[in-house]
Amino acid sequence: MGEQSGSVAAPGGFEALDDAKINRFQLKIMFVSGMGFFTDAYDLFVIGIVVALLKTEWSLSTTQVSWLNSATLLASAVGAIVFGRVADILGRKRIYGYEVLILAIGALASAFAPNYTFLLICRVILGIGIGGDYPVSATIMSEYSGKQTRGRMVGLVFAMQGAGLIVGPLVASILLASGLSDDTTWRILLALGAIPGLAVFYLRRQIHETPRFALAGGAAEEAEAAIASATGRPAPPPGESSARVQGALEGFKTLATSRRMLLWLAGTAGGWALLDFCYYGNTISTPEILKLLNPHASELHNVLIQLAIFAVFAVPGYVVAILLLDKTGRKSIQVLGFAMMGLMFLLIGLIPGATTTAVTFILLYGVSYFFTEFGPNTTTFIYPAELFPVEVRTTGHGISAGAGKLGAFLGAFLFPAFLASSMGIRGAEVIAGVTAAAGLLLTVAVLPEPKGKSLEELSRAAYSAPELKLETAS
Helix, strand or coil, X not given: CCCCCHHHHCCCCCHHHHCCCCCHHHHHHHHHHHHHHHHHHHHHHHHHHHHHHHHHHCCCCHHHHHHHHHHHHHHHHHHHHHHHHHHHHCCHHHHCCHHHHHHHHHHHHHHCCCCHHHHHHHHHHHHXXXXXXXXXXXXXXXXXXXXXXXXXXXXXXXXXXHHHHHHHHHHHHXXXXXXXXXXXXXXXXXXXXXXXXXXXXXXXXXXXXXXXHHHHCCCHHHHHHHHHHHHCCCCCCCXXXXXXXXXXXXXXXXXXXXXXXXXXXXXXXXXXXXXXXXXXXXXXXXXXXXXXXXXXXXHHHHHHXXXXXXXXXXXXHHHHXXXXXXXXXXXXXXXXXHHHHHHHHHHHHHCHHHHCCHHHHHHHHHHHHHHHHCCHXXXXXXXXXXXXXXXXXXXXXXXXXXXXXXXXXXXXXXXXXXXXXXCHXXXXXXXXXXXXXXXXXXXXXXXXXXXXXXXXXXHHHHHCCCCCCCCCCC
């Protein structure tokens, strides 16, 4: 596409959407999109519990544990980049829903795994679907939201992850307490991960193409109809545009040749990668961390502790983020989150008694989760759905999410090795603390504040000279 898409050239065309209050249509989009993230969180994090059960049953080595913990994340990086690019070429609607279908196939098949290799392959299939969900769901919600509530709505989609964090350990606790065998328990846990995705597949296939993408592709009438559906009132055609099909590599070239967009991409992708290294490294290895803290505790005891950490600290973090995203702004929340995460990790690593006294550890570890959710775990998902122009929005988000999942892969793969080495918990948390500090510095250096700006204003800023600073909205 040329330097400016039709939507950018017609800044007043989306006023009805920009000024819209939260309504039933937007809430429906939020729910349908958010159920994918409920599923993603459940499937990604329940593997830590499953591996704890399989470690003895299948006599898994540390390397095999690392691959089971992390293979899904590596695959999700590929899924995010591929689905992100395809959604900018074919449209959001054209592919929406198929990512959760892939996810469900991987989840169901993994429940019947007869051996380690089969399970690993199924987790890779699952990961491709999970990765594909990130750019498409975030962008659809962003392109349908009003500019004053966009952070809240996109944040709500992602906050459904919090429910997945709770449901996984909760179901595991019930199954472990029921007296079922470990083999039956882990298979049921994995199979249940397919249900939410299958439940919303049909609903996703019914969603209109977003008006911004429709107009960019020359479908002014479709854009008008989508705006009318989203706002509940007729809207005039947003403007004129000529249809143009993008080449497969064109979006990557657009991002690479624009100094401002490339700088923003470094911020969104780099910040996400640094966050996910800490977040997934810790979260997936939490059962192992708790086992090291109390070697004689039962599996059920440790799962209940994990559930309590998520319920008491992580979920409130999501809630506070949703309440403040459109008031405080994305950048300040991300900076604060990285700062407090890093501080908590360093305190765990540097205070000698932090890993020998359970209450001290759980308090510091829990506070880190609060500021992860009320911080970069939410904002890194929102940022790329806002900053990039419509013709490269899912491409930019897919690259950012892919970078995040590469960071997550490294964290999930390396943390078991850290924990099994002489470094132990303290060494692993010091590394996580330094990584969070790097995320803070990157955020301060390169990311703008998109709060209160329309997507078209942000698009014009993306195409402007890098010397022109994007002002912070009041």
